Amino acid sequence: LDHFTFDPEYILKTLKSLGKNITKANIAGGIFIAITIIIDVFKKISEKFFRLLMLVDDGAYEIPDEYLPALEELIKKVKDMPFFIDIVLIGSPYSDQAQKLLKLANLSNGELYGIKNVKDLNQILTGLSEKKYVSEPSFVKQKLRIILPDNQLFYMSLADDPKNVNNIATCSICFHKDDQGLVKCPSCDTPAHEVCWAQWSETSNIGIPHVFRCHNCFNILKLDKNYIQDVRAGKIPTIAELTKMKKRNIIEYLHEIESKSELKVVHT
Numbered sequence: 001l002d003h004f005t006f007d008p009e010y011i012l013k014t015l016k017s018l019g020k021n022i023t024k025a026n027i028a029g030g031i032f033i034a035i036t037i038i039i040d041v042f043k044k045i046s047e048k049f050f051r052l053l054m055l056v057d058d059g060a061y062e063i064p065d066e067y068l069p070a071l072e073e074l075i076k077k078v079k080d081m082p083f084f085i086d087i088v089l090i091g092s093p094y095s096d097q098a099q100k101l102l103k104l105a106n107l108s109n110g111e112l113y114g115i116k117n118v119k120d121l122n123q124i125l126t127g128l129s130e131k132k133y134v135s136e137p138s139f140v141k142q143k144l145r146i147i148l149p150d151n152q153l154f155y156m157s158l159a160d161d162p163k164n165v166n167n168i169a170t171c172s173i174c175f176h177k178d179d180q181g182l183v184k185c186p187s188c189d190t191p192a193h194e195v196c197w198a199q200w201s202e203t204s205n206i207g208i209p210h211v212f213r214c215h216n217c218f219n220i221l222k223l224d225k226n227y228i229q230d231v232r233a234g235k236i237p238t239i240a241e242l243t244k245m246k247k248r249n250i251i252e253y254l255h256e257i258e259s260k261s262e263l264k265v266v267h268t
């Protein structure tokens with residue numbers, strides 16, 4: 001569907017225009033493809049809820065039993081985005097297919113709506129087009145997100161490593177211009193000190209301490225886990241601390257020179 005916003009009339013019109021051209025649907029394959037697309041969008045867009053709306057009738061292929069575990073695993077991983085599936089089932093709610101769909105919808109905290117006739121679709125779609133109320137998990141309220149250990153590997157695999165920067169550039173976080181420990185986002189080329197991004201990740205990670213979004217383009221980035229821990233433990237100086245140190249050294253140096261010249265004054 002071209003429409004970005006959810007427009008039930010548009011969906012109904014499209015369905016009607018397709019009419020008999022709609023081929024027997026491969027539901028399992030469709031879910032895999034839809035989630036793949038959603039993962040791609042998730043990589044670039046933050047602070048969104050992702051919803052897959054499925055319209056299924058008796059004409060669709062039943063989800064093969066052997067596909068079910070893989071689908072369940074995938075949904076368990078992406079539901080932290082947060083992601084959910086709402087399904088409108090047109091036809092018998094007692095079929096094996098209905099039971100499988102119900103399981104998948106529930107797994108993602110979505111819902112299955114059963115209707116007997118296509119005529120009821122309008123009402124259901126209109127209801128669904130209103131912003132879905134999603135009870136906010138406590139971690140959202142506290143601005144803290146946590147991705148469960150079982151799912152962390154999946155989200156880490158979505159993250160890019162920042163690229164090295166070998167020339168002098170201005171860090172987009174602390175605005176210092178130098179060539180010390182600079183890296184850049186591979187998606188938007190925005191440079192930043194690795195240590196500045198490590199600090200940034202403390203408040204803006206996606207639920208894994210060393211996986212965070214680029215502050216410029218929202219692309220998902222990751223830094224070394226131990227490096228981040230060292231920065232947070234104060235074992236690696238931040239740019240602000242380094243600058244202070246340099247200033248202090250210069251002041252100490254000036255004091256030294258001063259005291260030497262004072263001595264000279266005393267001597268003469």
Ligand SMILES: [Zn+2]
Pocket residue numbers: 171172173174175176192193196239
């Ligand atoms: Zn910096």
Ligand SMILES: [Zn+2]
Pocket residue numbers: 185186187188189190214215216217218219
């Ligand atoms: Zn970026």
